[in-house]
Amino acid sequence: MNNSVHIVKPGPEDLDGTNWVFETVVRDAFQKEGLGHLEDEISGEILHKKKMLKEAVEEEGEVFFLVARLNGRIIGTISFGPCGEIIRECTGGALEGVGELGSLLILPELQSQGIGSQLIHAMIHELHRRGIEKFSLDSGYKRAQKRWVRKFGEPYMIVKDYWGTGSDHMIWLCSVSGFLSR
Template sequence: MKLLLRRPQQSDIQALHQFFFHVIQDTYAKEGIAELVDDQQHEWELKKKYVAMDLESRGEKRFFWLAVDEESNKIIGTIECGEANEIIQQTIKEDLSYCPEIGTVFVHPDYQNRGIATLLVQKILTTLEKQKKSSFCLDSGYKQAQIIWQKKFGQPDFILEHFWGTNNHHMIWKRALPFQL
């Protein structure tokens, strides 16, 4: 498989919306929370809003990278960065204007465990360094993602215990740049 990392284009909107919907549904099913349909809808609407913000602001408000399978021209992964979300801001309680959040790290279920997310994370870290950012943050309430992030970024700086219900914690990482995976 030949992989292309590129910025989104207006012509990608429909495919991105479908991609987000599919990955969110799959993630919720794997997490055992597929019944949370309203939460899935909210997550989907937020991701659609973020990609629209990227395109409208030319990467100033949100900034995406896409992983595309060159043979099929299919979007198989995404990552973005932008202003830290409300949970992160309320937890860290400091000025995070210099510290963008990395998010929307999605890989199509058929392409997971092939290093695509790692390539996307490396690409966004390089992007942030070129933008002269001094740090970044990220968060996750998904148990499977938390395992991956702990392997890549170490122990979280903040654990919001039982945030999503009994034994369903929310984790937040804040790291200085440059950062080596």
């Protein structure tokens, strides 16, 4: 199946499909984390991603996206841009100049099939092409944290109980060259 996945820079024609991925995956992730009742946070996250995407497509922002298509349908996303507020806050600004990998979202029915890895691989090659040497990423989702530890190794920082007792936030700092040959 993954042989027919195409990863491209999104254009204006991809806004609706990508926004649908945001709506579907963010709601699903919150639900699976037991946070489906946090409608304001869910809506805010979705609106923020839609705004970043629109700016990226119009080449007005600092964030850029790649999207995964399967049979012409948008099924996943990944982005890169300046590190976000949580990373800046948690690290005391130590990673201020390091960009952040984000918005890695795959439709729920297609997760765990290697599409996320393909998006990461494509973004790392794009970062290398642009001369970017390091990237950061973070997660407060327990399910995602397990995957990121397998993919990126031990976190640069673990912020204990950031989201409440027993809910840590993890931040990774990675070298682009360390992932080029994977």
